Amino acid sequence: MKMFNEELEKQLKEIFAALKGDVTIALFTEPGCATGEETTGLMEEIAALSPKIRLVRYDRTVDAAKAAEYHVERVPAIVLIDSSGAYRGIKFYGIPAGHEINSFIPALLEVSGAESEVPAEFAARVAAIRRPVDIKVFVTLSCPHCPGAVQKAHKLALMNSNVQAEMIEASTFEELSRSFNVSAVPQIVIDGKTTLLGDQPMQAILEAIEAEAS
Amino acid sequence: MNLDLSFHLDAGLGSKPALDPDALHDVLVVGAGPAGLNAAMYAARKGLDVAVLGKRKGGQVLDTSAVDNYLGLDGVDGEGLAERFLKHLSKYSVPVLDGAEVVDVFSQGPVHSVVLSTGESYRARALIVATGSTPRRLGIPGEDRFAGKGVGYCAICDGPLFAGKDVFVAGGGNSAVQAALDLAQMSRAVTVVHRSRLRADQVLVDRLLSHSRIAVLLGTRIVEVTGQAAMDGLVVEDAATGARRALPGDGLFVEIGHLPNVGPFAKRLVLSEHGEIVADARGATSVPGIFAAGDVTDFPYKQIVIAVGSGATAALSANEYIARTAF
Structure with a gap:
């Protein structure tokens, strides 16, 4: 259809x-x-x-x-x-x-190359990420705040090749969601450890990544 | 499977300010919900130079499924309503900054300035504060610990995660009843727990009470959320007898009203005992040139249609104020 x-x-x-x-x-x-x-x-x-x-x-x-x-x-x-x-x-x-x-x-x-701009100071901080980072964003399709969270995680990955970011549709991948105790979306999980709830500002995701490294 | 098209191309960093930080605007509207958007449209129609600084385009309306009480728009969903508001406003070329959080406000003579979390500041002859409200929390043991592990605040977002499970809804107003009806589409059983009587509209209450998978516990207080890694139930107390019992369940949606988002305006404006911005019948606050509208104010009844109306009032008042004030 x-x-x-x-x-x-x-x-x-x-x-x-x-x-x-x-x-x-x-x-x-x-x-x-x-x-x-x-x-x-x-x-x-x-x-x-x-x-x-x-x-x-x-x-x-x-x-x-x-x-x-x-x-x-x-x-x-x-x-x-x-x-x-x-x-x-x-x-x-x-x-x-x-x-x-x-x-x-x-x-x-x-x-495609039609990239959104970010402030230079922020870009420099993202560029400074030197270790591999994995960001999982759990979503449901009925969640209006979820795309924002996915878009931000993806943007970080696009800005730095050390970062990988993925959307995970929680109903499709039920078991994986359960293993991360996902019961509210969007849930952002960084390196399987740090969890952020809600459509957080990009600064907050970056700060969580920086906090982990230190 | 449907598609709900409405996206933003910049990732929410506000990297391309559509607004000139050096310009002195006539009106800046803080908040992009129904009150703020209508205030912006009314201001634009009066020929004022107006812009909207909003954390989330559409506001709280986005979190509700069915809006059945907006006259003339029978059966519209929350998002659909927000889209119509934005589409209508777009006719007037009013800049709407999304993801813009106001963290400070100050005034120099009659000119008011707001500062965003990203550092930019903007100036205007009048401000309209329409920052809305945030869901109130129960404030009971276990609520924070199991937030996102069973305890939720957005039933339409998280509902699919509770398919086939048993969930509770705390609250007795329209939002609580609507959440219960939404959740009942997928969950195995939904129990509405409320400390007093249902105060939702009778049409919603009738649907609630006739639903085969929804139970209603009135005169009951939730005193604790229990669980290990995730929530596994509630402890509730009978309001009359004080008797406590445990109820097993997988999720709890808290729909017990809202707290006003006064933010940095708290230090400038007179607030009510509930922490809302006190505004008069014209939307004027305690500071000349700062107006308020919608759920953040002390106006009674938090309804979309009321927020929209108060937005119009605030814009018209701001227009009169600007006309009679020397800048």
């Missing part, structure tokens, strides 16, 4: 006019993956809206090498690849539908 109606398609086409370079959506699924079909459908619809967006489908087991390259740990997974073929450290686990479309679209634009 199509997710986009005509009006939404028109709106998205206008938004995608701002795509700077090409973006590849690398979509990982596997046979029997419960939400894989829906996610594939949504990605196909999105890719059809701009010649700059390319969709490449992978099977997690068959394409194990690719999955390892992008650190794909579960499916469905969406990895965004920039025009130079580089993995930028940002992923979506589970379908970015509902409210999460609002973190997915900015991610496409950012990876």
Whole structure:
């Protein structure tokens, strides 16, 4: 079933006019993956809206090498690849539908090179992160504050290749969510240890990363 | 599966100020909920140079599913209503800064300045404070410890995480009843616990009482949230007899009203005994040139339609004030 109606398609086409370079959506699924079909459908619809967006489908087991390259740990997974073929450290686990479309679209634009600016002092602090950092943002699709949290975590990853950030749709990955005791979203988990609740300012996420290192 | 399109391209750092920090604006509206947005529209229509500084575009309305009591917009959801407000305001090219938190306010003569958490400051002839309110907490043992581990404050956000589980809702007003009805769509059982009587609208109460998966415990106080790694239940007390008992359950949504977000305005403005900004019938506060609207004020009844109306009042008052004041 199509997710986009005509009006939404028109709106998205206008938004995608701002795509700077090409973006590849690398979509990982596997046979029997419960939400894989829906996610594939949504990605196909999105890719059809701009010649700059390319969709490449992978099977997690068959394409194990690719999955390892992008650190794909579960499916469905969406990895965004920039025009130079580089993995930028940002992923979506589970379908970015509902409210999460609002973190997915900015991610496409950012990876295409249409990057949002940040203050220089803040950028310098992000650039100073020298150790690998993993940010998980647990969301539900009915949560209006969640895309903001995902977008901020992704932005940090885009700014520093030591940082990886992923959206995790909590209902799809129930067991993982349970292991992190997720009962409220957005929940931001840094390196599996530090937990921030709510759509925190980017400064707060960065401060939590800095606090961990010290 | 649906898609709710409404996103912001900058990641909330406010890196591209749409506002000139050197300009002296006519009106700055602090808060981007129904009161603030309507104040901005009314000010713009009077030809004033106005901008909105908001923490979250749309405000608290975003956290509610169904808004059934806004005249003329039967069946609209909270987000849909916020989108309509923003779309209407966008006709007037009013800059709306999102993710903007005001941390300080000061005045030099008749000119008021606000300082954001990011450091920028902006000046205006009049301020309209429409900063709304934040959910009130129960303030009982276990509430903080299990926040995000069973205790929640946004039923539409966290509801899917309680599919097939047993949840409680604390409170007896419209928000509590609406949260219970939302949660009942996915949860196994929902129990509304309230210390006195339900004060929600009768239409909502009727739906609540006729729902097969919702139970209602009145005259009951929640005294503790219990659990180990996550919440596993509540201890409740019968308000009449004082008898306590444990109730097992996986989640608790707290919907017991709100606290006004007075922030830095607390030190400048006269507040009510409930900590709300005291404003007169025209929205004027204790400081000339600073007006207030919506849930942050001491106006009775925290309703969207009332907040919207008070926004209009504050903007019209600000307009008159600017016209008769020498700057």
